[in-house]
Amino acid sequence: MATQFVIDGLKATIEGKEILKGINLSMKGGEIHAIMGPNGTGKSTLASALMGHPKYEVTEGTATLNDEDLMEMAVDERARAGLFLAMQYPSEISGVTNSDFLRSAINARREEGSEISLIKFIRQMEGKMKELDMNPEFAHRYLNEGFSGGEKKRNEILQMMLLDPKVVILDEIDSGLDIDALKIVAQGVNAMRSEDRAFLVITHYQRLLNYVKPDFVHVMMQGRIVKSGGPELAERLEAEGYDWVKAELGIEDETVGQA
Ligand code: ADP
Numbered sequence: 001m002a003t004q005f006v007i008d009g010l011k012a013t014i015e016g017k018e019i020l021k022g023i024n025l026s027m028k029g030g031e032i033h034a035i036m037g038p039n040g041t042g043k044s045t046l047a048s049a050l051m052g053h054p055k056y057e058v059t060e061g062t063a064t065l066n067d068e069d070l071m072e073m074a075v076d077e078r079a080r081a082g083l084f085l086a087m088q089y090p091s092e093i094s095g096v097t098n099s100d101f102l103r104s105a106i107n108a109r110r111e112e113g114s115e116i117s118l119i120k121f122i123r124q125m126e127g128k129m130k131e132l133d134m135n136p137e138f139a140h141r142y143l144n145e146g147f148s149g150g151e152k153k154r155n156e157i158l159q160m161m162l163l164d165p166k167v168v169i170l171d172e173i174d175s176g177l178d179i180d181a182l183k184i185v186a187q188g189v190n191a192m193r194s195e196d197r198a199f200l201v202i203t204h205y206q207r208l209l210n211y212v213k214p215d216f217v218h219v220m221m222q223g224r225i226v227k228s229g230g231p232e233l234a235e236r237l238e239a240e241g242y243d244w245v246k247a248e249l250g251i252e253d254e255t256v257g258q259a
């Protein structure tokens, strides 16, 4: 079945405060959707709520991947169903090496008894690290510990490549990247484009979208998608900022206000 990801009326709260106020979004395999928006408008909350971060309570709505509601699943089940999130601020885990983490993540998505062999895993990991121009020593470092911003982001893309997900959410994957690292990350994303994979690229700036070309662009404000269009929308936002969108909507404060 062709990948189909549909978010319908999703609402979520943090500590009782409503942040997501009814998100609707429909993506098909092969498509790249971008969500843009000023800070504090709920973009990362959407990513975290979809992935099942315990801090966020989904109070209404569904997010179905091929007709299965992810919101009914535990976090590991969502990952097994094919959802992947590259976080805006990846965690550091001392004592767990990057390669151990990656192999566990791959095996957690496989049936018992069909774990990836060590040799095969190492071959895959080394191949992908080369594509991402990562120093091989990063395999043996503790997960994200002491990684620079750019190294963390590359490592998120490495995880994505090895996990082969159906729906990929990239939350500000471009932040903290210089132009060379940005190009490498974009190459990694573009190499993963396929008919049965959909991408949701969350970004503040249009810059990334010069390298990862979106089919659809959505603007998020006040916990809602308030405007959608094609790539030209991102270009206009880059040139003119967000004020014209606020004027169109008749709002002064784009952030998620107090509930
Ligand atoms: P964006 O990613 O668009 O910058 P966020 O989703 O991170 O926005 O945040 C949206 C709103 O939710 C902000 O007002 C922020 O302060 C609030 N918020 C996000 N995460 C938390 C949290 N863990 N605890 C309390 N408030 C939060």
Ligand code: MG
Binding pocket: 043, 044, 045, 088, 172
């Ligand atoms: Mg954010």
